[in-house]
Amino acid sequence: MARPEYVQDIINDRLLSSDQQRFQLWSATLHQFTQELETELEALGASLLLQGTLSLPAFSLLSARDPDGNAWYAKIMVNGRPEWLLWFGFRSDQWVDLSGGGDDFPSIFVSRRDRSPDALHPYSHDFETADLSKPVPDEIHLLPARVLTVCFRRRYDSDDYRPHEAARELALSLTTFRSAV
Numbered sequence: 001m002a003r004p005e006y007v008q009d010i011i012n013d014r015l016l017s018s019d020q021q022r023f024q025l026w027s028a029t030l031h032q033f034t035q036e037l038e039t040e041l042e043a044l045g046a047s048l049l050l051q052g053t054l055s056l057p058a059f060s061l062l063s064a065r066d067p068d069g070n071a072w073y074a075k076i077m078v079n080g081r082p083e084w085l086l087w088f089g090f091r092s093d094q095w096v097d098l099s100g101g102g103d104d105f106p107s108i109f110v111s112r113r114d115r116s117p118d119a120l121h122p123y124s125h126d127f128e129t130a131d132l133s134k135p136v137p138d139e140i141h142l143l144p145a146r147v148l149t150v151c152f153r154r155r156y157d158s159d160d161y162r163p164h165e166a167a168r169e170l171a172l173s174l175t176t177f178r179s180a181v
Helices: 006-014 019-043 056-063 093-099 163-175
Strands: 047-050 071-078 081-089 107-113 139-142 150-154 157-161
Touching: 019 047, 019 056, 019 071, 019 139, 019 163, 056 081, 071 163, 093 139, 093 150, 150 163, 157 163
Parallel strands: none
Antiparallel strands: 047 071, 071 081, 081 107, 107 139, 139 150, 150 157
């Protein structure tokens, strides 16, 4: 094969050519990631409380970078409390820059419970990280029909993972806290 992208180009042209096909493959990737994340969280004494998934219209809106498709995905329960919210949104400008604009799948973002008494929303995407032992990804991107189907973006760096590796990494990030001194 003369071009390293040849196989991916064939997949994109034949399996990911319509919104319906892209949605089905992306949903299958999400389902696998969700199952792996649930398993990893349970092993760490936490749990995943599914809030919902995307419909085809919401998927299409987010693929077009329209915030009207935003939706809650899951709450992560730590010590019996809903500490984290995973939610669907459109890919960030940083992701578009990193990926060269080559894909248009929705992203998953992480927000943390806002315990401020005057908080406008129950979860915030801008949260304190001093008590966390591991960095939380700024954005999670699912890329179907690839070996490394989950990508974490942290600022302007990205790391690709298999679903079980990504689930383990995220579960540890959301459940491992520094000891109080």
